[in-house]
Amino acid sequence: MYRNPTLFLIMAVVVFAIGSIVSTALPFFLESTVTPMPSAKPYTALQIEGRDIYIREGCNNCHTQTIRPLYSEVLRYGPYSRGGEFEYDRPHLWGSRRTGPDLARLGGRYPDEWHYRHMVDPQAIVPGSTMPPYPWLEKRPLDTSHTHRKLEILGYPITDAGLAEAAGKTELDAMVAYLQSLGTAVPRTPAAIPTPRANLVNPYAGDPAILAEGEALFMEHCAGCHGVELRGEAGTGITMTELVDHGPGDEADIVADAWEGVEGMMPAFGPLLGEDRLWKIANYITSR
Amino acid sequence: MNPRSAGDIRIMRAYAIWTVVWGVVGMLVGIVIAAQLATPALNFANTPLGPYLTYGRLRPLHTNALIYGFGAGSFFCMQFYMVRRLCKVNLLSAGLARFQLWLWNITVVLAALSLLLGMNTSKEYHELEWPIDVLIVVIWVCFAINVIGTIYLRKEREMYTSLWYMIGALIGVAILFLGNGAVVPVSLFKSYPIYAGVNDANVQWWWGHNAVAFFFTFTPTAMIYYLLPKTTQAPIYSHRLSMFGFWGLMFFYLWTGAHHLILTPVPEWLQTVAIAFSLVLIAPSWATVFNTYMTMGGHWEKMRDNYLVKFIVTGVTFYGLQVIQGPLQAPRVFSQLIHYTDYVPGHVHMGTMGFYAMIIFAALYYVVPRLWQTELHSVALANTHFWLALVGQLTYNITMWIAGIQQGAMLKSMEPDGTLTYTFVETVTRIVPYWQMRTAGGVIFFVGVLIFTYNIAMTIRGSGKEIAAEEAYA
Numbered sequence: 075m076y077r078n079p080t081l082f083l084i085m086a087v088v089v090f091a092i093g094s095i096v097s098t099a100l101p102f103f104l105e106s107t108v109t110p111m112p113s114a115k116p117y118t119a120l121q122i123e124g125r126d127i128y129i130r131e132g133c134n135n136c137h138t139q140t141i142r143p144l145y146s147e148v149l150r151y152g153p154y155s156r157g158g159e160f161e162y163d164r165p166h167l168w169g170s171r172r173t174g175p176d177l178a179r180l181g182g183r184y185p186d187e188w189h190y191r192h193m194v195d196p197q198a199i200v201p202g203s204t205m206p207p208y209p210w211l212e213k214r215p216l217d218t219s220h221t222h223r224k225l226e227i228l229g230y231p232i233t234d235a236g237l238a239e240a241a242g243k244t245e246l247d248a249m250v251a252y253l254q255s256l257g258t259a260v261p262r263t264p265a266a267i268p269t270p271r272a273n274l275v276n277p278y279a280g281d282p283a284i285l286a287e288g289e290a291l292f293m294e295h296c297a298g299c300h301g302v303e304l305r306g307e308a309g310t311g312i313t314m315t316e317l318v319d320h321g322p323g324d325e326a327d328i329v330a331d332a333w334e335g336v337e338g339m340m341p342a343f344g345p346l347l348g349e350d351r352l353w354k355i356a357n358y359i360t361s362r
Numbered sequence: 363m364n365p366r367s368a369g370d371i372r373i374m375r376a377y378a379i380w381t382v383v384w385g386v387v388g389m390l391v392g393i394v395i396a397a398q399l400a401t402p403a404l405n406f407a408n409t410p411l412g413p414y415l416t417y418g419r420l421r422p423l424h425t426n427a428l429i430y431g432f433g434a435g436s437f438f439c440m441q442f443y444m445v446r447r448l449c450k451v452n453l454l455s456a457g458l459a460r461f462q463l464w465l466w467n468i469t470v471v472l473a474a475l476s477l478l479l480g481m482n483t484s485k486e487y488h489e490l491e492w493p494i495d496v497l498i499v500v501i502w503v504c505f506a507i508n509v510i511g512t513i514y515l516r517k518e519r520e521m522y523t524s525l526w527y528m529i530g531a532l533i534g535v536a537i538l539f540l541g542n543g544a545v546v547p548v549s550l551f552k553s554y555p556i557y558a559g560v561n562d563a564n565v566q567w568w569w570g571h572n573a574v575a576f577f578f579t580f581t582p583t584a585m586i587y588y589l590l591p592k593t594t595q596a597p598i599y600s601h602r603l604s605m606f607g608f609w610g611l612m613f614f615y616l617w618t619g620a621h622h623l624i625l626t627p628v629p630e631w632l633q634t635v636a637i638a639f640s641l642v643l644i645a646p647s648w649a650t651v652f653n654t655y656m657t658m659g660g661h662w663e664k665m666r667d668n669y670l671v672k673f674i675v676t677g678v679t680f681y682g683l684q685v686i687q688g689p690l691q692a693p694r695v696f697s698q699l700i701h702y703t704d705y706v707p708g709h710v711h712m713g714t715m716g717f718y719a720m721i722i723f724a725a726l727y728y729v730v731p732r733l734w735q736t737e738l739h740s741v742a743l744a745n746t747h748f749w750l751a752l753v754g755q756l757t758y759n760i761t762m763w764i765a766g767i768q769q770g771a772m773l774k775s776m777e778p779d780g781t782l783t784y785t786f787v788e789t790v791t792r793i794v795p796y797w798q799m800r801t802a803g804g805v806i807f808f809v810g811v812l813i814f815t816y817n818i819a820m821t822i823r824g825s826g827k828e829i830a831a832e833e834a835y836a
Contacts, residue, residue, distance in 0.1 A: 076521050079513050079529070086530055086612060090537065093616025097636070098541075098568040101629060107560040126552070130480035132418025142625035144698055146774045149782055157627035160559030165484050168563050168626060172702040173399065175786040197402075202791045206398070206405035206416050220548050227546050227554055268779065295785065348781035 111158030114259040116230035117252070119221050119240040124252025126224070127245050128167070131208065138169035139178045139256065149345045152179035152262050159259045164228060174205055179257030182338045188299065189250045199298040211246040265342035267333045268349075274326035277350075278357045288358030291351055295343070304362055320360050328356035369456035370446060375733050376463055377439035378726060379822075382815055384431025384470060385722075389811055391424040393804045400797040414478045422489040423477045428714070429487055429577060430498065431470045436722045437581050438462070438505060441528050443729055444588050445509050448525055449516030454508050462504040469497040481551045485566050487573050488542050492553045495543045502539070506532045523604045527584035530612055534576030542569035564628055568619035575615040578713065579681075582721040583607075583650050586678060589721075589728055590657055593670040599656035603649045610646025614639050621689075624697040633694075640689040647685035654678040669744040673724035676752065680716030687712065699774065704793065704800075705766025708759045715755040715807055723751070723814060730818055736825035743817045747810045754807025758800050765796035 075081050101107045117125060128134070141147055143154040155178050160166055184192075191198065194212055196205040218240050225232045240248070267274075278284050293302065299315055300306055306315030320328060329352045333344030343352065398404045398417045405416045413419075442453060453459060473494050476482075482489040490498070509532060513525060542565055545553035557565050587604065591597055598604060620628055620636035654675065658664070664671040687709055691697060700706065731738050738744060772792065775783040 076526070077519050079510065079521065082521065082526070083510070083529060083533065086533055087537075089609065089612045090534060090616060093613060093639075094537070094541075094568065097617050097619060097632060098564055101564055101632060102561055104629065106629060107564075108558075129482065129484045131413075131416065132421060132480075132482065132484075134484050135418050135421045138702055140626045142698065142701075144625065144774070146776055146782060149776075149780075150773070150786070155627050157560040160563075160627065162558065164554045164558045164562065166559055166562040166566070167484060168623075170486065170622065170702070171706065172786075173790075176702075200787055202787045204399060204402045204790055204794070206402045206407040208416075209408060210413050220552065224548055224554075227548060345781050346785055348777050348779055348783075 106157060109158055110161035111259050114159050116162045119236040120248050120251040121255050122224055123216055123221060123240055124248035127249050128252060134167045134169045136173035138172050138176045140168040141176055141178045151176050153260045177256055181254050181256040181258040183341050185339050186250050189253055193246060201294055211249055212244055214245045216243045216245050216248050265334055265344045267330055271330045274329060276325045278353055284354050285358055285361055288354035292355050292358050317359050318362060322360050324360055325356040328359055329353055366452045370453050371733055373456050373459045374439055374442050377435055378730055381432060381435030381439055382818055384427055384435055386815060388424055388427030388432050389808050391420055391427060393808055395420050395424055396801040396804050400794050419478055419480060422482055423474055425487055426473055433577055440585055440725050441509055444524050445512045448522045449512055450518050451515050454511035458504050458508050462501055466501050486570050488569060491551055492545050492547050493550060502536055523587040524584040526608050527580045531576045531580035538569045538572050542566060560627055563623060567622040571619045571622060572615055578718050582718055585721050585725045589674055589724055590654060594661050594664055596657050596661055599653050603653050607646045607649030614643045621692040624694055637692040640692040644685055644689055651678055651682035669741055670724050670728055672748050673720045677717050677720030680712055684713045684717055699770040700766050703766035703770045704762045708762025708766055712759045730821055734822055734825035739817050739820035739824055743813050747814045750806055750810030754803050757803030761796050761799045765793050769793050
């Protein structure tokens with residue numbers, strides 16, 4: 075064999091093929107890898123253009139889109155990813171590195187306005203973020219010259235309404251539409267407060283010592299949407315972000331609301347920050 | 363002298379030079395993106411250059427410049443060199459090699475421009491869009507015809523170990539590249555893969571991991587089996603071990619792709635098979651390491667005196683560590699801590715900076731003086747380069763392993779009441795100093811590369827223009 079290059083080449087190909095066939099060709103014949111979940115939907119015209127902008131800008135170099143079945147991960151990001159959610163993804167965008175957080179269940183976590191502001195100035199919404207801004211997305215009109223062909227190739231439904239939705243938009247509109255579609259095939263499980271609302275007791279009532287910490291926590295985690303003056307002036311245009319009207323006695327409601335979040339508006343902060351930090355933030359808010 | 367030999371030598375010289383050029387470019391981009399992570403202003407996003415210089419566009423430029431520029435260039439140069447020496451014949455066609463050189467350089471430039479413009483498939487190490495893929499296929503076919511054709515014309519009947527690894531690399535890369543490159547074009551600048559979802563991910567990492575195998579392991583191993591006996595004047599310790607190593611790698615690597623997909627939605631059995639085979643892979647990989655150390659047997663003083671041996675044996679040592687660290691990342695118990703963290707680039711760069719680059723440096727230090735019939739300009743500078751490469755690489759990688767474990771642990775940390783201790787951005791803030799240290803490590807390594815470039819340039823400049831008879835096959 076070592077004196078016969080032809081034989082050597084054939085042997086090398088055969089040996090190469092064995093592992094390749096079992097690990098990579100065989101899975102195509104398994105139903106579990108090719109069957110979409112009933113609740114998974116093909117992307118619309120606007121969403122697929124947004125997805126292609128995500129690919130163009132290399133977002134998958136910093137963000138993953140697959141939640142592992144690990145307790146801490148599910149707590150942080152939502153229900154873990156199922157194979158059937160991804161059957162319309164060509165290419166997959168699972169990523170391999172989390173320089174930024176996972177985005178698999180980003181859809182409906184924040185309102186559209188949050189995304190519009192965040193893409194253009196990440197540090198204003200998330201203090202400490204190292205994500206670069208993407209201001210040109212706001213200014214560039216969406217190029218829809220290939221949209222019809224894309225939908226054809228991907229085998230997605232082509233509707234007049236869908237194509238009309240993509241007309242006259244900016245690239246940022248498309249990106250936001252795409253981001254809001256992520257992970258919507260699996261519904262979010264609500265974050266239940268461990269103590270019923272009526273039984274919440276403020277452990278820091280009348281304790282000025284923790285206000286400095288409460289303020290620091292508020293600025294780090296809340297001011298991005300609710301504004302440093304608690305008047306919602308972060309420019310997100312998100313409604314119900316004024317907090318300045320809350321006074322002493324409202325702490326339990328603030329903690330409960332923040333814990334559960336508001337579907338489509340505010341993430342559930344309970345799992346992320348925990349009861350102690352939420353009380354400190356609530357006491358800071360009511361002290362203002 | 364035989365004009366065919368002179369033609370061969372001229373073409374190998376050109377490949378050597380361009381390998382160094384693309385290496386410098388690719389590594390410089392690496393430093394830029396490392397700095398961008400810690401300092402987002404360096405993305406220049408709010409300037410007119412904004413869209414073209416963000417991390418998301420530059421990272422694929424870094425990886426692709428080093429794979430298809432530096433990596434491919436070093437294969438071309440060294441495989442042409444070794445196939446001639448091991449087969450005792452001239453190349454099948456120096457003309458084909460020259461056509462390949464032009465096409466390759468044009469392709470690398472087009473590839474770089476296309477990535478800056480955002481034409482990318484998102485598939486790691488296969489980001490280039492389909493027209494450039496076509497060019498790469500043409501280049502690779504030209505190369506394979508030339509190398510395998512030369513082997514068929516050989517005067518030395520038995521194929522030496524290096525040739526096995528070269529053949530393996532040629533066919534492996536070809537099949538993998540085509541497999542993961544199967545797309546339907548939307549336009550000249552955009553395509554979609556024929557695969558979807560779970561299977562697309564699986565095909566991607568069949569490509570991704572085995573590209574590492576065939577691009578970054580098989581070819582440097584071919585060089586090790588050539589350079590080690592040449593620089594130590596000692597025969598390779600065990601031929602049987604090299605056979606076990608080759609066929610073991612050829613067989614076991616192809617099952618391991620899914621170790622990049624641990625705890626993702628790919629089938630559980632596939633993940634487990636990938637983990638198991640990744641661990642088994644330690645054995646054939648260590649065949650090379652063991653063979654190297656045993657060959658060094660009575661000759662360890664050469665590490666002190668001979669800069670080539672320093673690069674080769676240190677490179678092989680980090681290869682040995684790499685092929686233990688990697689498999690140990692696969693089992694779920696450890697993967698769940700470090701997957702998606704900086705630990706992974708820390709692993710990657712011990713392989714690229716600690717193993718791969720060291721072997722390529724040794725190869726170029728060996729081959730350049732011979733191609734130009736002269737002595738290396740400065741052995742002292744080569745030694746300096748060695749130490750900078752070692753210190754830079756260790757700074758980079760150790761920093762990243764620590765950062766990865768820290769961030770992984772912080773992200774998993776939970777309070778007694780069942781809530782998370784840290785938000786994501788809190789972990790990022792803690793990691794930033796490690797990113798700065800890693801950039802410093804990269805800069806140290808790069809200074810070494812600049813010294814290497816200077817040394818090579820001065821060597822070439824100081825040589826005569828004539829090609830003497832020694833390197834020729836009359």
